[in-house]
Amino acid sequence: MNILSIQSHVAFGHVGNAAAVFPLQRLGFEVWPVHTVQFSNHPGYGDWQGQVFSAEHIREVVDGLAARGVLGACDAVLSGYLGAANLGQVVTDTVRRVRAANPSALYLCDPVMGDTGTGLYVRDDIPAFLRAHAVPLADVLTPNLFELEHLAECRVASRTEAVTAARRLIGLGPSVVVVTSLRHDETPAEAIDILAVTVDNAWQVRTPFLPLDPPANGSGDALAALFLAHYLKMRDAPAALTEAAAAIFAIVTATQTAGTRELQLISAQEEMVRPSRRFPVEQV
16 A cells, blocks of 8 residues: 655654654555655754755655656555645645545545644644645544644543544544544543544543653654554554554653653564554443
8 A cells, every 4th residue: 555645854853754654664555755844853952954845846746746657556645744834735735636546545634733731833824724624635634632622623621522522523524533642631640542533433542641751752643644554454443543552652662761752663663563562442
């Protein structure tokens, strides 16, 4: 299977495509990475070098793929951090081009906008663009709690409210909404939840919360890729949730053990394929 992944990229560390491509490859997928930016490192370090690519640049790369006649062999499009609404327009145009060539292709949109405690870290026009244009096209949406609240335009303080907010987004287009990094009033202090919601059902996986200081970047990017990989193989949301949750827990465990802020994708690669610890999926 082939996945077109349009995201940011860093030379050092693992965010965006640098967090998504290797897990997808390790799970057996061909990945066509298209970088929206190429930086030396994540901007969270305070300084970096590199460039944000123009919308024209991204479109030219996709044009080149189309010229090879391969868009019909694309099984899924994955998008993450956009940076600007005009880049988002290229992404949505690309999804339409892929679907014209392969109507069964999936689109997973990771609506990267911000996080609890950090706030919004994209341009002000990005949330409105995502809600109006990307969300309606998506088959799968993977917001964190902060992004869920922004897109659904409501506060989420409980699991029931999270399911309700996710179904608001399903009403706009997606078949599955996966809420990551979910901690609400009912989540124990030592735990963290991941929730997968469809129009008729909802499932939750709860894992131990592993504090990282400083927090690692890219876990949401990796989780979106892992869920997409398993969902493509099985077309089963709770089964994909089980596999993705076990894999990301193993990656974060390896990162905590290493004492680094960069995800330990390489050292945890066997755990991505065969996790040694799994967690029950509860239908809610």
